[in-house]
Amino acid sequence: MLTETVSTAMHFSAQTGGKDYAEELETLASQTGVSITNKPQINTEWQDTAKVVGVAKRLNSLVVLAVRPLQFLKELTFG
Numbered sequence: 001m002l003t004e005t006v007s008t009a010m011h012f013s014a015q016t017g018g019k020d021y022a023e024e025l026e027t028l029a030s031q032t033g034v035s036i037t038n039k040p041q042i043n044t045e046w047q048d049t050a051k052v053v054g055v056a057k058r059l060n061s062l063v064v065l066a067v068r069p070l071q072f073l074k075e076l077t078f079g
Contacts, residue, residue, distance in 0.1 A: 014021045042050050065072040 011021070011025075013019065065075060
């Protein structure tokens with residue numbers, strides 16, 4: 001409902017003010033798809049690469065904590 005209201009307001013503003021909101025409307029539709037329907041923004045051909053990058057990021061976080069013992073203790077305490 002809110003997305004439709006914002007979209008309608010942007011269309012009305014574009015018609016009366018002459019500014020083009022095509023890019024903003026496309027971003028709004030894309031973000032709505034991600035947050036409501038859990039539709040991924042990544043193309044299907046890049047999803048495997050994204051999974052590998054995600055695993056690498058998690059591994060990097062563990063390595064950083066292992067190398068810095070005080071940071072590890074802080075994360076254990078506050079986490």
